[in-house]
Amino acid sequence: MRKMRSPSAPWRAAALLATVLLVSSATACGNSDTGGSAADDGKLTLGFSQVGAESGWRTANTISIKDSAAAAGIELKFDDAQQKQENQIKAIRNFIQQKVDVIAFSPVVESGWDTVLKEAKDAGIPVILTDRSVDSADKSLYKTFLGSDFVKEGRLSGEWLIANAKTTSGPVNIVELQGTTGSAPANDRKKGFAEAIAANPNLKIVASQSGDFTRAGGKQVMEQFLKANTKIDVLFAHNDDMGLGALEAITAAGKVPGKDITIITVDAVKDGMQALADGKFNFIAECSPLLGPQLMDLAKKVDAGQEVPARIETEETTFTQAQAKEALPNRKY
Incomplete structure (x- = not known):
């Protein structure tokens, strides 16, 4: 007697084929590049x-x-x-x-x-x-x-200088290494520092220029400051890296950083903190x-x-x- 085929077999075969085609289609869509848009995988x-x-x-x-x-x-x-x-x-x-x-x-x-x-x-x-x-x-x-709060960082730097400045021998000449021109930290730190030192008329900013927040820029501008100004008492650098570059220029000029020139910076990165611990910097306002x-x-x-x-x-x-x-x-x- 001939064996009868199950009536459900054709349906099962069709269902299997449809499933394979659906999976293939989904895989192809998932791998396609739709112009670089972020993947919609539920991940932010x-x-x-x-x-x-x-x-x-x-x-x-x-x-x-x-x-x-x-x-x-x-x-x-x-x-x-x-x-x-x-x-x-x-x-x-x-x-x-x-x-x-x-x-x-x-x-x-x-x-x-x-x-x-x-x-x-x-x-x-x-x-x-x-x-x-x-x-x-x-x-x-x-x-x-x-x-x-960049203004606050500048103000704290200026307030420390007022409390620690040696003004018995006349004016205190300050040079300022600014950050990138037009940037918020450069504008605000300059503002806060200037407002703070205004309380002491003996504190004078004699030169202010951008070192672009870089160590190389700090060194280059400090070299110019030292050539143009015979008496520099204080350096205010808008970040540690410019201050660290300035250290090289100050040392090369035969002066002792932290003693001959008081150095105030902002940031408190590890290299800057080491310079402060070594007495080459005098004060740092932190910026985390x-x-x-x-x-x-x-x-x-x-x-x-x-x-x-x-x-x-x-x-x-x-x-x-x-x-x-x-x-x-x-x-x-």
């Missing part, structure tokens, strides 16, 4: 444009952001602007095109961001400013600012680069539509020589 995607790698502070800041993104399970699209605003604007537009969930960046300078920030707003992508602010009158173009964990927390909140404060400041301190010696063994950056 953060586009971050960094100023560059001009200093030890910036390097520590970048490491903090990358490590924190990995720890938070956030996909990070990172861009190095190499200290050029046009590079940052291009990066932000690329992030918009890729449809990232959140954009964060540390602006090279304060001005000139309204157009690209409006493009991000129109695309429905929230923006977070980190470390440096912008001067836009339209505060709706970004969700929040995370960083330091470890913003990564706070940034990732903010990115999650703004992506979820939660309200966040318009400005979030990091907790920081100041250091004298004794305090630097105590803090150095545990310094992470």
Whole structure:
């Protein structure tokens, strides 16, 4: 007797074929490049444009952001602007095109961001400013600012100088190494310092020029200061790296840094703290680069539509020589 075929067999074969075709189609779609847009895998995607790698502070800041993104399970699209605003604007537009969930960046300078920030707003992508602010009158173009009070850092530096300046022999001549021209930390630190020292008419800024936040720039400008000014009593550098470059110029000129010339800087990175512990610097106002964990927390909140404060400041301190010696063994950056 001939064996009868199960009536369900054709249906099972058809169902199997349909399943294979469906899986193949899904796999092909998942591997296709749709123009670089962020993958819709449920993972938050953060586009971050960094100023560059001009200093030890910036390097520590970048490491903090990358490590924190990995720890938070956030996909990070990172861009190095190499200290050029046009590079940052291009990066932000690329992030918009890729449809990232959140954009964060540390602006090279304060001005000139309204157009690209409006493009991000129109695309429905929230923006977070980190470390440096912008001067836009339209505060709706970004969700929040995370960083330091640069005016306060300059003011604390000036107040320390007033308390410790030797004014018995007449005017105290100060030279100032400014940060990148037009940047928020350069503008604000200069403002805070000038306001503080105005309380003592003997304190005079005799030269002020940008060293672009780099060690090489600090050395070069300090060499010019030393040639143009026969009497320099104090150096105020807007960051440690410029101060460290200035040390080389001061030593080469036959002067003793920290003694012949009082040196005040901002940041408190490890190299700067070592110079302070060694007595080559005299005072540092801290500016912490470890913003990564706070940034990732903010990115999650703004992506979820939660309200966040318009400005979030990091907790920081100041250091004298004794305090630097105590803090150095545990310094992470």
